[in-house]
Amino acid sequence: MTADVVIIGGGCMGASVAYHLAERGITNVVLLEKEAQLGIASTGRNAGGVRHQFSTEANVLLSIESIKMFEQFEDIVGAPIDFHQDGYLFLLAQPKHIEAFEEAVALQRRLGVHVDWLDAQGAARCAPGLNVDGVQAATFCARDGISDPNGVTMGFAAAAKRAGVEIRRNAEVRRILVDGPVSGVETSEGVINTRCIVNATGAWAAQIGAMAGVELPISPLRRHIFIAAPRAHAIWPSTRVLVIDFETSFYFHREGANLLFGMGDPTEQPGFDITVNWKVFEAIAPVAARRLPALDDASIVKSWAGLYEMTPDAMPIIGPTGPDGMFTIAGFSGHGFQHSPAAGRILADVIAGRDPKFDLSPFRLDRFSRGAIESEVGVV
Ligand SMILES: Cc1cc2nc3c(=O)[nH]c(=O)nc-3n(C[C@H](O)[C@H](O)[C@H](O)COP(=O)(O)OP(=O)(O)OC[C@H]3O[C@@H](n4cnc5c(N)ncnc54)[C@H](O)[C@@H]3O)c2cc1C
Numbered sequence: 001m002t003a004d005v006v007i008i009g010g011g012c013m014g015a016s017v018a019y020h021l022a023e024r025g026i027t028n029v030v031l032l033e034k035e036a037q038l039g040i041a042s043t044g045r046n047a048g049g050v051r052h053q054f055s056t057e058a059n060v061l062l063s064i065e066s067i068k069m070f071e072q073f074e075d076i077v078g079a080p081i082d083f084h085q086d087g088y089l090f091l092l093a094q095p096k097h098i099e100a101f102e103e104a105v106a107l108q109r110r111l112g113v114h115v116d117w118l119d120a121q122g123a124a125r126c127a128p129g130l131n132v133d134g135v136q137a138a139t140f141c142a143r144d145g146i147s148d149p150n151g152v153t154m155g156f157a158a159a160a161k162r163a164g165v166e167i168r169r170n171a172e173v174r175r176i177l178v179d180g181p182v183s184g185v186e187t188s189e190g191v192i193n194t195r196c197i198v199n200a201t202g203a204w205a206a207q208i209g210a211m212a213g214v215e216l217p218i219s220p221l222r223r224h225i226f227i228a229a230p231r232a233h234a235i236w237p238s239t240r241v242l243v244i245d246f247e248t249s250f251y252f253h254r255e256g257a258n259l260l261f262g263m264g265d266p267t268e269q270p271g272f273d274i275t276v277n278w279k280v281f282e283a284i285a286p287v288a289a290r291r292l293p294a295l296d297d298a299s300i301v302k303s304w305a306g307l308y309e310m311t312p313d314a315m316p317i318i319g320p321t322g323p324d325g326m327f328t329i330a331g332f333s334g335h336g337f338q339h340s341p342a343a344g345r346i347l348a349d350v351i352a353g354r355d356p357k358f359d360l361s362p363f364r365l366d367r368f369s370r371g372a373i374e375s376e377v378g379v380v
Contacts, residue, residue, distance in 0.1 A: 001191040002313050003166075004028040006185050008173045010038035012149060012337050013155035013262075013329050017198050019077065021244060026350040027164035029194055031157070031363055032185070034172035039153035042202050042335060044272075045306025047253070047260060049242050050338040051088040051144035052113040054357045055377035056102040056315065058362040060111050063108045065342035070147055073341075079155025081147050083200035086239040088144035088327060089118075089126050091291075093134045093247045101139055101246075108192025109140075115141045115331045127243050129235035129294050146240050146253055151335045156344070176211040181324035184323035196351060198285040203272070205317075207329035214322035217368055219270040220307040224280050225262045226301040227255055234294035243292075258301060261288055264380065274305045308334035314376040318347055318363035324347045327351060328365070334379055 001147060008031030009013045018031045034174050035041070052063045066164060073081045092098050116122075116139065123138035124130050159169055164243055168189065175186035176197060184193040199208045199216075209216035231237055237243075242253040252261035263284045265277075281303070289296035311317065314333035322330040329347045342358075348355035367373050 001190070002032045005196045005198060006194045006362070007016065007031040007198040008185070009033065009168070009202060010035070010157070010167065011041055011043035011200065011202055011339035012039065012156070013344060014154045014198070015039070015160065016340040017200060017329060018160035019156040019349050020226055020345045020348030021351065022160045022163035024348055024354070026352060029165045031160070031165060031167045032039060032171040032173055032187060033167070033169050036165070036169055038157055038169070039150050042306050042309065042334065043149050043153050045304055046149055046293065047251070047262060048146040048149055048336050048337065050083070050143050050147050052108055053088055053090060053102065053104065053115060053139060053144060053269045054376060055105060055107070056374055057361065058315065058359070059113065059339070059376055060108055060113065062339040062342045064111065065345070066339055067143060068367065069341040073152065073155065077155045077159050077305050079151055079158060081151040081155060083145060083147040084240045085137065085143050085145035086140045086241045087126065087140055089123060089241055090139045090364070091123055091135045091243065091245045092137045092139070098137050099247050104266045104378065105139055112351055113141065114143065115139055127237045127241050128187070129237065129292055130243065131291055131293060143196060144242065146242055152340065156198035173208065175291055176208070176326070179210060179324045182212065184325050187289040197326050198245070198347065199321070199326070199330060202336070203309040205309065205328060209321065209328065212322045212326050213221055214326065215329070216321065216328060216365070217304060218317070219310050219313055220272050220306050221270055221310050222274055223262060223264065223308050224276060224303065225260060226281060226300050227282070228261065228295055228298035229296045229301050230257050230259060230294040236294040244380050245287070245291050246380070247286050250284065250291055251380055252292060257297065259298070261295065263287060272307065276305050276309060277304050308328070309336070310334070314372040314379045315362055315373070316343065318343055319350060319360055319364050321365045321367070333376065371372045
């Protein structure tokens with residue numbers, strides 16, 4: 001079998017690339033996913049957050065383009081994605097964080113994003129039930145929100161399939177074939193010949209890179225999510241506002257009749273283990289109960305862990321990597337779901353030989369060897 005493009009990975013990135021290639025008339029494409037379903041790795045385990053509030057220009061621009069697409073997703077792609085723009089509220093308690101956010105907000109405003117500065121009382125009004133003790137300042141962007149990662153992924157994939165893209169599940173890539181440029185992939189189902197391969201394997205991207213002789217600095221890092229049913233009569237937001245306590249990285253948002261929350265664990269070591277570590281919950285519980293007293297003694301109805309796909313600067317790698325014909329779109333460092341529309345569009349343009357109209361230098365792999373990195377500060 002021969003394909004013009006083989007995409008490895010059926011998360012939001014692979015699906016977005018497939019959709020955007022098809023939109024550009026490139027439909028002799030095969031998307032390979034090792035699992036039985038699309039979108040059940042990091043994409044199916046994330047918090048659904050979508051925001052403009054980043055610190056690097058490249059990330060803010062990815063957000064602006066992606067959020068425009070989320071706003072019209074059903075009309076453009078033909079699938080509902082349950083997008084609610086109830087805002088993102090960042091709580092800041094330390095002068096060094098306020099300083100960093102002053103720079104970031106100035107950048108966001110220069111790029112046309114409407115972001116407000118609030119004091120502690122203003123923050124409390126945005127999210128009823130919040131305890132704002134210690135909060136010195138807050139930022140709020142009303143057009144940020146949350147959406148459904150499964151809807152986005154399946155929407156992109158279904159539209160690509162309608163246009164002729166072939167999607168194969170239970171198809172694991174085991175080798176990349178190279179005869180100078182790439183020449184194919186060996187999968188659990190046989191060989192596919194191709195001169196163009198897209199590595200969209202998220203936390204597994206370094207493994208696929210190694211198969212092509214390329215070292216990709218992308219490492220898997222476990223992160224937890226808990227769903228809690230607050231006590232009767234507890235006060236908590238009626239909207240889906242996403243609140244982030246930047247000092248601790250504790251965050252929450254309403255999830256149906258419950259609350260979704262999480263927090264980073266600074267002791268977590270890179271690895272592929274995604275079993276839930278309840279010691280992490282023990283560390284989060286007091287922070288959560290302090291910031292949102294409704295979570296004090298709330299019952300946990302569900303929990304899971306998934307993998308961030310971390311790069312050293314928390315910025316993705318998008319573009320050619322290694323032998324001719326090998327491309328990567330991975331390493332989004334815990335904020336890839338929301339950037340999948342723009343990132344997939346950009347890589348599809350590059351593959352189609354079009355001008356992506358985007359400065360790709362912050363995404364180039366050689367930034368690490370050149371020492372030309374600007375790290376994203378707004379990683380939670
Ligand atoms: C707890 C948590 C919360 C998060 N919250 C947010 C958030 O609020 N907002 C946000 O934007 N992002 C968030 N993220 C990050 C986001 O989930 C990821 O950045 C995004 O899903 C990456 O998508 P992907 O398609 O690159 O990777 P994945 O969804 O992991 O897809 C990669 C796919 O490649 C497949 N694969 C791997 N190896 C092979 C192989 N050899 N052959 C074939 N297939 C293979 C895997 O099975 C997988 O399905 C969160 C992540 C986690 C873990």
